[in-house]
Amino acid sequence: MKKALVIVFASLAMMASAASFAKGDATKGKELSATCAACHGADGNSTNPEWPKLAGQGEAYLAKQLRDYRSEARVDAVMSAQAMLIASDEDVDHLAAYFASQEATPGSADEASVEEGGLLYKGGKTSTKVTACAACHGPTGAGNDPAKFPKLSGQHVTYLIAQLKMFRSGERANDAGQMMRNIAEKMSDKDMKAVAEYISGLQD
Structure with missing residues (x-):
């Protein structure tokens, strides 16, 4: 609480x-x-x-x-x-x-990971208390700029995974209230790969 x-x-x-x-x-x-x-x-x-x-x-x-x-x-x-x-x-x-002001090119997703990644993105993971990504980044990954929550849709999978791992290790620590660090520390490498693939395929 x-x-x-x-x-x-x-x-x-x-x-x-x-x-x-x-x-x-x-x-x-x-x-x-x-x-x-x-x-x-x-x-x-x-x-x-x-x-x-x-x-x-x-x-x-x-x-x-x-x-x-x-x-x-x-x-x-x-x-x-x-x-x-x-x-x-x-x-x-x-x-x-x-x-x-520029238009982003669409990303692509590994279809084998999309179902698992979508469940994580939209609903989180109750077994490890991972919060749903959509709560802050929106259902289509468009983000919430007034709150400085980034747009994720279409982003490179490699970059997304790297940032999640840096939040998990604490190497990246510029998230307000440690929000991303608190989430990433509960995610496995498999979780990160699946959700990154799903996010890359999103179109806002």
């Missing part, structure tokens, strides 16, 4: 902070995006499955992740260095606005 209240209050706090989020200028963001394109693609649709698709991702979520890299709340050897090169917080907002 206590953990559930922490999640509720953390969600409310994120929604409140989103109200003051200043949207960037997508046109300016495009002008700043050349360096990002090397890994994430000119329109935010990366071809390397280890690097996330940014196209169509929530603007507030993208801005938060870039700021977290800049403050070292989230750490990655490549992204931390790249984020530090962004000249200002205003440019962070412009980049977030540009990639959020």
